[in-house]
Amino acid sequence: MNKLFTISLPVLLLVCFLPGCASVVTGDIERVRVITYPPEAVVTVTDDKGYLLYKGVTPANIPMRKSSGFFQRQDFDMSIEREGYEPVYMTLQGVTSSWYVAGNALLLPSGLGLLGWLVVDPFTGAMWTYEPQYVELNLLQSQVK
Numbered sequence: 001m002n003k004l005f006t007i008s009l010p011v012l013l014l015v016c017f018l019p020g021c022a023s024v025v026t027g028d029i030e031r032v033r034v035i036t037y038p039p040e041a042v043v044t045v046t047d048d049k050g051y052l053l054y055k056g057v058t059p060a061n062i063p064m065r066k067s068s069g070f071f072q073r074q075d076f077d078m079s080i081e082r083e084g085y086e087p088v089y090m091t092l093q094g095v096t097s098s099w100y101v102a103g104n105a106l107l108l109p110s111g112l113g114l115l116g117w118l119v120v121d122p123f124t125g126a127m128w129t130y131e132p133q134y135v136e137l138n139l140l141q142s143q144v145k
Contacts, residue, residue, distance in 0.1 A: 029064065030063075030064050030130055030133070031061050031062060031063055031064070032061075032064055032092060032133055033059070033060070033062075033133070033134045033135065034059065034060045034062060034078075034135045035059045035136045035137070036058040036059075036080060036082070036138075037136075037139065038085075039058050039059060040057045040058060040082065041080050041081060041082035042055070042056075042057055042080070042081050042082065043056055043057065043058055043060050043062070043078065043079070043080050044079045044081075045076050045077070045092075046076065047074065047075075047076055048068075048075055048076075053076065064076060064130060065125065070122055070123055073093075073094030074125070074128070075092065075094055076091070077090075077092075078090050078091070078092055078135075080135075080137065084141060085141055086139065086141075086142055088137060088139070090132075092131070092132070093130070094129070096127060096129075097121075097126065097127055097128060100128075
């Protein structure tokens with residue numbers, strides 16, 4: 001009885017925590033690094049509904065939630081502004097994570113990959129990643145005086 005428990009407990013823990021390779025490796029929050037030259041530009045991030053999610057100065061390491069719901073990626077609009085320089089506007093788009101595709105494909109023979117593909121990673125949002133994940137900009141001086 002004790003030997004069965006010793007063998008089955010690790011297997012049970014593996015089955016509970018391994019499905020959803022992207023969830024295990026990357027989680028549901030991703031940090032996007034923003035660096036500008038010159039520094040101390042104001043970074044503003046809003047979601048697709050216009051809600052303010054972040055406002056700070058560069059350099060910044062911004063935590064971003066990857067999903068707005070089951071199988072729904074979350075995109076963000078970012079503006080970078082500094083007095084005397086041209087403003088920069090960009091969209092951070094959620095794209096399918098390679099951990100979601102490849103990691104769950106490796107688990108497919110065990111049956112856990114299907115669970116990761118269809119339930120775990122879509123539920124946690126870990127199936128998504130952002131592009132770009134790292135923003136480094138040389139701000140251009142404004143021509144308007």
